[in-house]
Amino acid sequence: MDYLFIDEGQVRIKIPQYEKVSSKAPVFYNPTMELNRDLSVAALSVHRQRSEKDIAICDAFGGSGIRGIRYSKEIKGVSRAVVNDLNPMAVEITHENIENNGLTNVNVCRKDANLLLRTCKGKFDVVDIDPFGTPAPYVESAASSLKAKGLICVTATDTSALCGTYKKPCIRKYGSKPLRNEYCHETGIRILAGFLCRTFSKYKKFLKFQFSHSTEHYMRLYALVGKGAENTDKSLQNLGYIAYCPKCLNRHVFKGLTPLIPVKCQECGELWNISGPLWTGKIQDSDFILSMINTVPDLNLNTKKNVLKLLKKCHEESDAPPTFYDLHVICKKLKTSAPPLDSTINLIKNEGYPVYKTHFNHNGIKTDAPLPLIEEIILKINKDSQ
Numbered sequence: 001m002d003y004l005f006i007d008e009g010q011v012r013i014k015i016p017q018y019e020k021v022s023s024k025a026p027v028f029y030n031p032t033m034e035l036n037r038d039l040s041v042a043a044l045s046v047h048r049q050r051s052e053k054d055i056a057i058c059d060a061f062g063g064s065g066i067r068g069i070r071y072s073k074e075i076k077g078v079s080r081a082v083v084n085d086l087n088p089m090a091v092e093i094t095h096e097n098i099e100n101n102g103l104t105n106v107n108v109c110r111k112d113a114n115l116l117l118r119t120c121k122g123k124f125d126v127v128d129i130d131p132f133g134t135p136a137p138y139v140e141s142a143a144s145s146l147k148a149k150g151l152i153c154v155t156a157t158d159t160s161a162l163c164g165t166y167k168k169p170c171i172r173k174y175g176s177k178p179l180r181n182e183y184c185h186e187t188g189i190r191i192l193a194g195f196l197c198r199t200f201s202k203y204k205k206f207l208k209f210q211f212s213h214s215t216e217h218y219m220r221l222y223a224l225v226g227k228g229a230e231n232t233d234k235s236l237q238n239l240g241y242i243a244y245c246p247k248c249l250n251r252h253v254f255k256g257l258t259p260l261i262p263v264k265c266q267e268c269g270e271l272w273n274i275s276g277p278l279w280t281g282k283i284q285d286s287d288f289i290l291s292m293i294n295t296v297p298d299l300n301l302n303t304k305k306n307v308l309k310l311l312k313k314c315h316e317e318s319d320a321p322p323t324f325y326d327l328h329v330i331c332k333k334l335k336t337s338a339p340p341l342d343s344t345i346n347l348i349k350n351e352g353y354p355v356y357k358t359h360f361n362h363n364g365i366k367t368d369a370p371l372p373l374i375e376e377i378i379l380k381i382n383k384d385s386q
């Protein structure tokens with residue numbers, strides 16, 4: 001068998017040569033996920049800095065071991081990392097990669113991730129769920145195993161379900177109705193976040209989302225675990241629905257599990273399209289992301305520029321309301337050309353409304369300003385520039 005050597009962060013990893021990135025490769029490795037791993041190293045570094053003691057990490061879907069190996073090499077204060085994978089060849093190469101990187105605090109395991117997490121209750125401060133496709137079948141085991149103050153990190157690559165291209169799989173896996181529209185990636189992340197919260201709540205645990213992003217073909221969430229029935233009940237009040245008008249682009253957040261949602265859009269009378277239940281609360285924590293931004297210069301990351309670019313965008317939108325308007329979609333409705341984004345944002349701000357850009361879409365505008373006002377501003381800019 002031929003092998004490849006991959007240099008990421010501070011490690012060198014050996015993997016069997018593969019023809020294309022696929023779950024059928026002898027050992028899975030996806031180079032486009034380097035940004036995801038770099039961000040993870042930054043997030044876990046901040047989590048360790050905020051913990052009172054060294055942390056134990058479970059990389060439940062290890063592949064070549066690159067994640068767990070990077071965590072233990074690049075983060076100061078990792079007592080132990082467990083790298084797990086069902087694939088025997090992945091386990092074999094992970095052993096080799098650990099040795100070649102001179103690590104003594106990484107253990108390797110070959111179990112079904114659910115079995116491992118259920119049998120290691122309370123042993124890990126961080127659990128990383130990075131499976132093929134949906135993380136849904138593994139979240140409950142992670143919920144049962146993580147202690148209060150632990151960190152859960154979850155990747156989902158089934159974005160076609162979460163974003164509403166395929167509704168039924170989303171309903172089956174997450175018990176939630178997606179909606180395919182201009183902000184469908186945010187809806188997808190909120191469906192995943194809501195599913196995580198509902199699953200953790202069975203164990204009287206709640207989640208505080210620290211950092212969330214939708215990038216290329218995947219979504220990734222980082223959340224701190226809290227414990228207690230009362231706080232869990234309070235946190236569940238953030239579940240709700242988002243109603244969207246496909247005709248006038250109006251949208252409205254309805255909080256609660258059984259809110260009274262009018263059938264029609266209040267602006268134009270069209271029937272609402274509704275997504276949910278989903279998480280309507282915060283999905284970014286500005287302090288956590290700022291700490292990540294401050295930590296990045298001390299890390300050895302190949303994707304540092306892109307890491308900082310994404311973190312700054314997520315930091316900027318951390319206090320913004322759910323959903324965003326896509327300037328181009330509004331302009332299509334108005335049958336006018338799109339004015340510069342920054343001028344539009346400045347004029348909305350001049351009217352006294354906070355406005356935020358968003359990492360979800362470079363034409364996105366997050367604001368509580370009424371849609372008719374935004375439209376008026378767009379038309380005015382276009383008229384003045386004639």
Ligand SMILES: C[S@@+](CC[C@H](N)C(=O)[O-])C[C@H]1O[C@@H](n2cnc3c(N)ncnc32)[C@H](O)[C@@H]1O
Pocket residue numbers: 027028029030033037060061062063064066067084085086087090111112113114130131132
């Ligand atoms: C997306 S890959 C992991 C990639 C890796 N975390 C990385 O960053 O390169 C998913 C891995 O999960 C493994 N796997 C699939 N089902 C599993 C299960 N039920 N329990 C444990 N591992 C599993 C696969 O063999 C594969 O290596």
Ligand SMILES: [Zn+2]
Pocket residue numbers: 245246247248249250265266267268269270
């Ligand atoms: Zn409407």
